[in-house]
Amino acid sequence: MRTLVLMPTYNELGVLESSIEQVLAQGLDLEILVIDDNSPDGTGGLADELSLKHPQVSVLHRTQKQGLGRAYIAGFKWGIEQGFDFVVQMDADGSHRPIDLEKLTSQAHSNRLVIGSRWTPGGRVENWPWFRQVISKAGNFYARKMLGSPVKDMTAGFRCYPTAVLKSFPLSKVQAQGYGFQVEMTLLCQHFGVEIIEVPIIFVERIKGKSKMTYGIVFEAFWLCTKWGFRR
Known part of the structure; x- marks a missing residue:
């Protein structure tokens, strides 16, 4: 079974090489x-x-920054075209x-x-300030309740x-670009009867570069969850 790891990048010069080599080292x-982008x-x-150094690495260049959602959809389509069985975000x-x-995997x-x-249970984050943990937990609680999801x-x-599964999804109609994209894809899985399981992981706050989190991304996720919840 062929598995492809998708890594969207925007200004990740200081961390990309280390990230790729750690993945390959597994x-x-x-x-x-x-x-x-x-x-x-x-x-x-x-x-x-890095693609020249490591034959397992390929690169998809996009002409402009269009958001996380569009980047992943481009990666999904590339993975499907290349015959992969699974894609990892x-x-x-x-x-x-x-x-x-x-x-x-x-x-x-x-x-x-x-x-x-x-x-x-068993999952956690490291090096996040308390308020960011509160925002994430509250946002996930709100999404879960509004959308009737156990995730x-x-x-x-x-x-x-x-x-x-991705082949059967109307990916061209996906609306969200930021973290709302993850919520929307979860909803699509639920709608199409895809089993969803959660495995605990440790999320470690980046030590180099700048976080892409913005108030706009938070608002987009909140607004879309509210809209989807009222439609439900």
């Missing part, structure tokens, strides 16, 4: 696709260099620990979404999807 027979710091060029900044990859199934969860970490970005 010995899980994975391939990596770096999806770069024309990073002005040269991340795309570094990704090209993974941050390129080191927040998602490569050592946790096996927890996701070992549970992969042709009709199952596997979520690396911070808020299921504890609906905004989690560390996930493993079967491409057979």
Whole structure:
């Protein structure tokens, strides 16, 4: 079974090489696709260099920054076209620990979404200030209640999807771009009868670079969850 790790990047020059080499060091027979949104710091060029060094690494260059959702959808389509059986969403900044990859891939199934969860028993975050933990927990609680979902970490970005499932989704109609994208994809899985399981992971706050979290991303997720909840 072929598995592809998707790593969207935007200004990740200082961490990309380490992240890729740590993933490859796990010995899980994975391939990596770096999806770069024309990073002005040269991340795309570094990704090209790493693809020459490591045959398991490919690069998808996009002409502009269009949001996390569009980047992942482009990666989904690339993975489907290349014949992969599973795709894993993974941050390129080191927040998602490569050592946790096996927890996701070992549970992969042709009709199952596997979520690396911070808020299921055994999961946690490291180096987050208390207020960010409150925002994340409150946001997930709100999404869960509004949408009638049992998933504890609906905004989690560390996930493993079967491409057979993604082929059946109307990906062109996905609205959300920020963390709301994870919620929307979870809803699609529920709607199409895909099994969803959560495995506990440790999320580590990045030590290099700048977080992409903005108030706009938070508001988008809140607004979409509210809209979807009233439609339910």
